[in-house]
Amino acid sequence: MNGLLADASTRLEKALKYTSISEDASERLKHPKSSLSVSIPVRMDDGSLRIFQGYRVRYDDTRGPGKGGVRYHPNVSMDEVQSLAFWMTFKCALLNLPFGGAKGGITLNPKELSKQELERLSRGYIEAIADFIGPDIDILAPDVYTNQMIMGWMMDQYSIIQRKISPGVVTGKPLTMGGSQGRDTATGTGAYYVIQTILPKFELIPEKTTVAVQGFGKAGSVVAELLAKSGYKVVAVSDSKGGIYTENGLDILSIRNYKKEHRGITAIYCEDTVCDIGEHENITNEQLLELDVDVLIPAALENQITAENSNNIKAKFIFEVANGPITSAADSILDKKGIYVFPDILINAGGVTVSYFEWVQNRSGLYWTRTEVNERMKDKMMTEAEQVWAIAQKDGVSMRTAAYIHALNRLGDALDAKGTRDYYVNGSPH
């Protein structure tokens, strides 16, 4: 095995040494359960037919139906989707959600498609994977470059195929289609709750703490805004086109509003003189990662901090809001430099936690307020963060290894409780 999944699996190997889970269970966790690859024909607005490549992977469903987002991005590949499904498996176990791990994706740049083309593509994706998903089988959600609108189309298409309204097959839907209050901001808010639990342990005072955030989407923009509101000095943010920096701290709310209107943040200082963001300079994404800040928050894509640039990282704390932003080789270098890394499967788990709440609300038909949702999510995130912290202290391991140990113990128990299912291996069920 090589590639992203192989790299992700090295974390599993490391943590396995600290658990007593059976060999059978650990072997099962090293392989994705099922991986589907589909071709999606889409009629484009100019009349031509284009075939897109899509994927859905259910990595493990021992603890419940598969759960995980769908990504639309040019770099989507089977290896990436399998890795993302692997992380979902450990994330759901870590948060003690009754779900396994899954993920999906389509290889494309969605910014190049019209709204109508995107809708045909999203509905076509569901046509192609309909037999593979379901409210009790595998439940979808948003990820990079997908949103509420796309989740709504997907839920509607699945309902058409099933000939019954099936809100529980997708989370992150519009509120009018059974979405949950708070799902739109859940990932950034959950990360904020954990950061607020961790940083006081190091006696960091918000007003004296500088923060840089890479990625200014559904997750990054929310955590940046919440930290800024609490007094942290968010000195740099970026999107796919580059970043902006000021040592005095940015006005995150204005930047969010600006991005909504202009779809980018880097034009602020070069083209728009009306916008009152204050003085700041242009930086690249590479420069942002290497800024001399207290806290670095990668909130875009995987493989951003690697063996090549990790020696240049100056932040003291890294909170992984993105999935897989640090390679395993970089982990060791950062560790030697004394940089504390707080792992993706804990930090960004607010999203799937509120997705679980959405699924519960869809099944019960009783809907909660935003405050109820956020309070329940906060409680879950803080409880598990404290447990991971305690394991890290007890076993003298990194927070990443501690998070995997915690998740592995739950996964191992569930796998062992199901038994060996030897009849598969021996051929005939009796």
Ligand SMILES: NC(=O)C1=CN([C@@H]2O[C@H](COP(=O)(O)OP(=O)(O)OC[C@H]3O[C@@H](n4cnc5c(N)ncnc54)[C@H](OP(=O)(O)O)[C@@H]3O)[C@@H](O)[C@H]2O)C=CC1
């Ligand atoms: N949404 C969710 O609920 C969850 C998301 N995550 C993870 O968080 C990360 C971000 O997801 P999300 O916020 O939903 O995605 P979005 O699509 O909402 O936002 C992605 C952001 O990343 C920026 N970006 C894209 N490519 C690059 C790049 N090469 N360098 C720097 N910035 C880049 C985009 O820029 P631009 O705006 O210019 O395109 C955009 O600001 C992903 O790793 C995702 O898997 C994890 C858990 C849940």
Ligand SMILES: O=C(O)CCC(=O)C(=O)O
């Ligand atoms: O909300 C969900 O179900 C999954 C979100 C997701 O894809 C992730 O946590 O990476």
